[in-house]
Amino acid sequence: MSLYERVVNKEETIAVVGLGYVGMPIAVAFAKKVDVIGFDLNTHKIEQYKNGVDPTNEVGDDAIRETTVEFTSDATRLQDAKFHIVAVPTPVNADKTPDLSPIEGVSKTIGRNLSKGSIVVYESTVYPGVTEDICIPILEKESGLKCGVDFKVGYSPERINPGDKVHRLENIIKIVSGLDEESLEEIAKIYELVVEVGVHRASSIKVAEAAKVVENSQRDINIAFMNELAMVFDRMGIDTQEVVDAMNTKWNALRFTPGLVGGHCIGVDPYYFLYEAEKLGYHSQIILSGRKINDGMGSFVGDAIIKKLILANKVVKQANVVILGVTFKENCPDTRNSKVEDIIKRLNEYEIDPIIVDPYADPLDAKHEYGVDLVPFDSINDADCVVFAVAHDMYRDMKMEQIEGMFKELPNKEKVIVDIKSILNKEELEKSGYSYWTL
Structure with missing residues (x-):
């Protein structure tokens, strides 16, 4: 009997290792079909899940309360699983080189608790070669088992889009790969239990690894192009959004827009590709240029804020600047690698300590990540400048009286609004x- 059949018959268990924005929805989805152990080192997070709380807002508290996932921070429980899915973050270091310590650490943990006949599938974004050249040797060393003989390995890049309630695990085609044909088919069948639209079988693990970094690098480059246009149009006095709206009337327009590019995928993955390419003697021109442009947008926006304050006759150091949003994207509590931090740093250079408002973000995360204290929206009533940094729905739906209520008693021409994502009614505000x- 195959591992797939034993999992379906609940004779074997799936373990999801890493229960963040990616791992937790995977665990919950599989638990509707089979037995699942959800493991994470973060004991606080595990307690939240056990108490029916979803801090990611990806599936909601009700789904967490109803799921049969066995949430645990006890690594020895992994010994009871035969199919391991790894969904830990893969960040970059300060010098933009890959930080593989999380994936190396989780490989050691799994290796110490690995049994014969197991399959380990990595979902974490890596450059081509990491699974086979780094992870497998660690698994073998820690377990004393031989890969390809005693256990198998595969790679299936995560494609979950945090905060997106339309494109979900179930309706995004899943790329799968395996060490050999046998493991590929086992992995494909198991993922087909939860991915309704099916899977794409990659010919090798390296192809699957490359597909992930390339799809995010492609988006990064396209956004960088729009950001470069926005900077040029700003000098020309042309509204970028009006240009984009006109361009999008053509059927083959790609419909990208300018903005801050952060998070744990698009703002990180290209550096993994660049790192491996440079090791092989190739120095990227397009991808690296795109990264430089996107990494510089926070400073560009910060400078635009200062310019608008000066034109509104403000004493810059005394200006009250309110930033609405600190998460890396809209309608999502994830604050990791948020480029709003770059705006804050730029304003700090001018001795402005902005007020940050974000009801989606966890105050403890914001304090830990960026050293900022979040304040309630209702407490804002004396702003000189309001920056709409993240396109949360609550900001998109804001009425004129709510916007007016955030400012001091001033002539409107002295009230500065910076709308990074062009979510407000420009005509109404200017009138x-x-x-x-706006960017």
């Missing part, structure tokens, strides 16, 4: 006399 700027 009311506000000093308005």
